[in-house]
Amino acid sequence: MASEFIRARAPAHAISALPIAARWWSGSAWGWMGVAALTLFVLVPAGNLLVPQGHMLHVSDYTVTLAGKILCYAIVALAMDLIWGYTGILSLGHGLFFALGGYAMGMYLMRSIGRDGVSGSDLPDFMVFLDWKAYPWYWSFTDQFWYAALLVVLVPGVLAFVFGYFAFRSRIKGVYFSIITQALTYAFMLLFFRNDTGFGGNNGFTDFKRILGFPIAAPETRVALFMLTGAALGGFLLLGRAIVSSKLGRVLTAIRDAETRVMFSGYNPVYFKLFIWTLSAIICGIAGALYVPQVGIINPSEMSPANSIEIAIWTAVGGRGTLIGPIFGAVAVNLGKSWFTVALPEYWLYVLGLLFIVVTLYLPRGLAGPLSRKTS
Amino acid sequence: MAAWGIAACAFALPPEAVSHIAFGDNDAKLSAIDELVGRGDLSALPLLQGLLDGEVQTIGADRVLLVKGDTAVDAVSGQAVTPVPEGRDDVVVNNRLRRALATGIAALRLAAPEREVRLAAAKELRNSADDAALPAIAGALTKESDPEVRGLLALTQASIELASPDRATRIGAVRALAASDTGATKTLLTALLERRGNVYVEPDAEIRAAAERSLRAVDQRLLTGEILARIFSGISLGTILLLAALGLAITYGLMGVINLAHGELIMIGAYATYVVQNVFRLHAPAAFDLYPIVALPFAFAVSAGVGILLERTVICHLYGRPLETLLATWGLSLLLIQGVRTIFGAQNVQVENPNWMSGGFEIMTNVVLPWSRVVIIGFTACIVVALWLLLTRTRLGLFMRAVTQNRPMAGALGVRTPRVDMLAFGLGSGIAGLAGCALSQIGNVGPDLGQSYIVDSFMVVVLGGVGQLVGTVYAALGLGLVNKFIEAWQGAVLAKIAVLVFIIIFIQKRPQGLFALKGRTVEA
Numbered sequence: 001m002a003s004e005f006i007r008a009r010a011p012a013h014a015i016s017a018l019p020i021a022a023r024w025w026s027g028s029a030w031g032w033m034g035v036a037a038l039t040l041f042v043l044v045p046a047g048n049l050l051v052p053q054g055h056m057l058h059v060s061d062y063t064v065t066l067a068g069k070i071l072c073y074a075i076v077a078l079a080m081d082l083i084w085g086y087t088g089i090l091s092l093g094h095g096l097f098f099a100l101g102g103y104a105m106g107m108y109l110m111r112s113i114g115r116d117g118v119s120g121s122d123l124p125d126f127m128v129f130l131d132w133k134a135y136p137w138y139w140s141f142t143d144q145f146w147y148a149a150l151l152v153v154l155v156p157g158v159l160a161f162v163f164g165y166f167a168f169r170s171r172i173k174g175v176y177f178s179i180i181t182q183a184l185t186y187a188f189m190l191l192f193f194r195n196d197t198g199f200g201g202n203n204g205f206t207d208f209k210r211i212l213g214f215p216i217a218a219p220e221t222r223v224a225l226f227m228l229t230g231a232a233l234g235g236f237l238l239l240g241r242a243i244v245s246s247k248l249g250r251v252l253t254a255i256r257d258a259e260t261r262v263m264f265s266g267y268n269p270v271y272f273k274l275f276i277w278t279l280s281a282i283i284c285g286i287a288g289a290l291y292v293p294q295v296g297i298i299n300p301s302e303m304s305p306a307n308s309i310e311i312a313i314w315t316a317v318g319g320r321g322t323l324i325g326p327i328f329g330a331v332a333v334n335l336g337k338s339w340f341t342v343a344l345p346e347y348w349l350y351v352l353g354l355l356f357i358v359v360t361l362y363l364p365r366g367l368a369g370p371l372s373r374k375t376s
Numbered sequence: 377m378a379a380w381g382i383a384a385c386a387f388a389l390p391p392e393a394v395s396h397i398a399f400g401d402n403d404a405k406l407s408a409i410d411e412l413v414g415r416g417d418l419s420a421l422p423l424l425q426g427l428l429d430g431e432v433q434t435i436g437a438d439r440v441l442l443v444k445g446d447t448a449v450d451a452v453s454g455q456a457v458t459p460v461p462e463g464r465d466d467v468v469v470n471n472r473l474r475r476a477l478a479t480g481i482a483a484l485r486l487a488a489p490e491r492e493v494r495l496a497a498a499k500e501l502r503n504s505a506d507d508a509a510l511p512a513i514a515g516a517l518t519k520e521s522d523p524e525v526r527g528l529l530a531l532t533q534a535s536i537e538l539a540s541p542d543r544a545t546r547i548g549a550v551r552a553l554a555a556s557d558t559g560a561t562k563t564l565l566t567a568l569l570e571r572r573g574n575v576y577v578e579p580d581a582e583i584r585a586a587a588e589r590s591l592r593a594v595d596q597r598l599l600t601g602e603i604l605a606r607i608f609s610g611i612s613l614g615t616i617l618l619l620a621a622l623g624l625a626i627t628y629g630l631m632g633v634i635n636l637a638h639g640e641l642i643m644i645g646a647y648a649t650y651v652v653q654n655v656f657r658l659h660a661p662a663a664f665d666l667y668p669i670v671a672l673p674f675a676f677a678v679s680a681g682v683g684i685l686l687e688r689t690v691i692c693h694l695y696g697r698p699l700e701t702l703l704a705t706w707g708l709s710l711l712l713i714q715g716v717r718t719i720f721g722a723q724n725v726q727v728e729n730p731n732w733m734s735g736g737f738e739i740m741t742n743v744v745l746p747w748s749r750v751v752i753i754g755f756t757a758c759i760v761v762a763l764w765l766l767l768t769r770t771r772l773g774l775f776m777r778a779v780t781q782n783r784p785m786a787g788a789l790g791v792r793t794p795r796v797d798m799l800a801f802g803l804g805s806g807i808a809g810l811a812g813c814a815l816s817q818i819g820n821v822g823p824d825l826g827q828s829y830i831v832d833s834f835m836v837v838v839l840g841g842v843g844q845l846v847g848t849v850y851a852a853l854g855l856g857l858v859n860k861f862i863e864a865w866q867g868a869v870l871a872k873i874a875v876l877v878f879i880i881i882f883i884q885k886r887p888q889g890l891f892a893l894k895g896r897t898v899e900a
Contacts, residue, residue: 166884175698187876349714356707360700
């Protein structure tokens with residue numbers, strides 16, 4: 001009964017006036033892209049590696065890592081925007097895809113530790129503590145970087161594809177979809193918390209030593225990872241732009257605004273949704289893979305339902321249905337979080353909570369809403 | 377101390393026996409103990425127990441005192457002796473005497489007129505008896521009329537007699553053990569059937585056959601007990617899920633509002649209980665056992681108030697936009713968690729059970745039902761019935777159902793839908809408060825309490841099918857039972873994962889939930 005109530009009202013909640021973000025790609029937008037690229041690839045690396053410590057323009061290692069981490073979050077927010085902002089499907093499972101990509105990369109990083117761990121064994125320390133004698137089958141080949149990279153894409157991709165196929169085929173949508181993605185994430189979190197699952201239990205993976213032979217804590221490696229993350233973000237932004245301005249993008253937006261009408265016009269929404277859902281999960285997985293070597297740890301708390309909901313607020317703050325908005329949203333919220341958790345830790349949850357309420361009540365289009373009105 | 381006081385006025389022991397115990401050699405002591413036990417007089421208990429605990433002391437060559445801390449009584453007359461005299465000597469007992477004392481004490485207590493004392497003595501003997509206690513047990517068996525005490529004693533006798541040299545006695549003992557339901561008996565019987573190499577440890581084939589038969593009976597009873605225990609814990613878990621989900625069944629099931637702050641309303645109910653408990657402890661410690669009577673309505677009122685406030689300020693602006701409601705209520709839940717942390721601190725707080733809720737109810741030797749769980753099961757049943765009556769028999773319930781089925785039509789017929797929304801939300805929140813009050817009795821109370829229930833309670837509502845109370849009831853009990861049975865087989869975490877995965881798959885098949893599906897159960 002109530003589900004009918006929700007369904008009957010569904011069109012009303014869709015924000016029909018969102019543009020297809022065309023205005024971000026005028027000449028000035030390309031100008032901004034250039035500035036961003038300059039910062040990413042010249043200013044930050046030079047500030048970190050060339051400017052001596054103590055100098056006013058020096059960029060500390062901490063800042064590079066923080067910036068890299070936030071860029072990873074921005075990629076996640078972008079992925080969330082594709083599925084939520086453009087297609088109207090609110091996923092509460094993006095934290096899971098992010099973590100799965102991270103774990104896939106983490107497996108490679110654990111294997112690269114070699115015998116330099118505390119126990120000095122071929123196996124990671126946590127397996128030695130569990131008294132395991134060999135790697136379980138799902139760890140095979142993970143010492144090869146190419147295979148780990150493949151896993152980064154395949155694991156979130158296949159999971160999202162299978163889950164999405166069944167969910168979309170049974171026409172699960174709206175909050176139902178959100179809730180079962182949350183349940184999925186929660187189930188995986190419980191699974192990864194077990195020691196016997198073979199992913200390090202509570203502690204997850206940490207104490208990485210090197211990546212592709214380079215020492216992982218060296219400033220050069222960090223800067224390289226940072227630049228790689230920036231390049232990935234730029235690449236995904238262009239990809240997102242290509243998708244949303246294509247006919248495919250138009251169908252996605254139409255699904256968001258009036259799914260039944262799309263169906264009656266002769267399109268099968270299942271495959272459109274499945275495509276963008278799987279792509280979004282893969283992008284998340286790649287973001288996770290870039291995140292782990294920079295932050296140096298991955299554990300199951302990344303899969304907690306709270307984390308996935310937070311991703312939604314990054315996107316909402318910046319402005320759903322614009323490509324740049326979520327990136328700014330992720331950067332702004334996470335900078336705020338970094339500042340608050342150091343300066344006023346007990347107030348951060350108040351700020352975050354209010355952010356959720358204020359944005360949903362008063363800024364349904366996020367910060368991009370008022371900003372774009374000003375520019376137009 | 378109470379026993380001490382009673383003992384002091386009921387003393388009248390034969391002085392020569394007491395004197396033998398205190399000053400005689402070990403044989404004299406033994407026969408004196410036997411004499412005291414033989415009289416079957418409970419007033420000898422404090423002296424014997426004191427002897428065992430090293431509290432009997434002598435002064436000079438004739439006075440015997442029972443000294444406990446800084447009080448002393450005369451062992452013969454039972455008169456208090458103040459002040460405690462100086463120059464006392466300890467009465468020393470060796471191991472042989474200790475055994476005799478322990479058996480004697482048990483035998484005396486088995487002869488007590490109160491059933492509880494005899495039952496307690498019989499239970500104690502079950503764990504510690506050896507053949508020295510056999511005469512005492514046999515004596516008590518001839519006089520005992522209570523079936524429970526008799527059963528216990530007979531089993532204890534049988535397990536002691538297993539070691540008897542007489543073959544007929546042993547066979548009888550093995551057969552008698554078939555009536556037992558403890559794991560200890562199983563170990564005893566299994567030992568009889570053990571093999572060393574190719575040779576049975578027990579040479580007598582008839583005893584082995586009898587042991588095998590008895591073992592089967594014991595196994596059967598143990599299995600029954602285990603299944604009963606599991607069903608009980610499944611139902612108990614189910615009612616807890618139900619409590620957490622009932623409020624949600626109203627706000628989500630009936631109104632279609634996704635309230636992710638529902639868990640925090642449960643948490644607020646638990647904290648309200650904590651406050652009431654503290655007030656009682658401070659101002660009315662004598663009435664502490666009655667605090668739940670005040671805590672229940674208080675928790676309901678506080679959570680309902682907070683819920684109505686949330687509805688009026690935030691949620692009412694978001695009707696018809698479920699995804700936004702989800703995010704906004706998540707924000708509210710963060711505010712509530714942090715608010716409680718600011719007020720009460722981040723640590724868990726201590727909510728104490730009232731006395732009548734501690735302890736348990738033993739239905740079999742290995743199946744104890746804790747009172748707190750039993751009370752919660754009953755309490756949940758009451759809430760379900762009350763809620764059902766409210767929804768089907770009152771005007772508000774009628775309006776709520778009308779708004780659920782067709783909001784514009786209900787509005788057109790004069791139902792003030794915003795008011796109904798507010799009251800329904802308040803009701804759902806209040807029930808969350810009641811759930812918090814109940815959960816505070818069996819788990820930790822901390823700011824994160826609600827977070828651990830939110831996924832589970834949504835699963836219950838989604839599985840049960842939205843819009844129907846009865847679906848929620850079935851789903852909660854079904855999930856509780858399934859969870860506990862998988863838990864026995866695969867461990868708690870995997871059980872939980874299995875249940876979640878099951879629900880996810882189930883929802884793919886039946887997005888409308890369980891209850892549209894008549895005549896099938898959760899396991900289907």
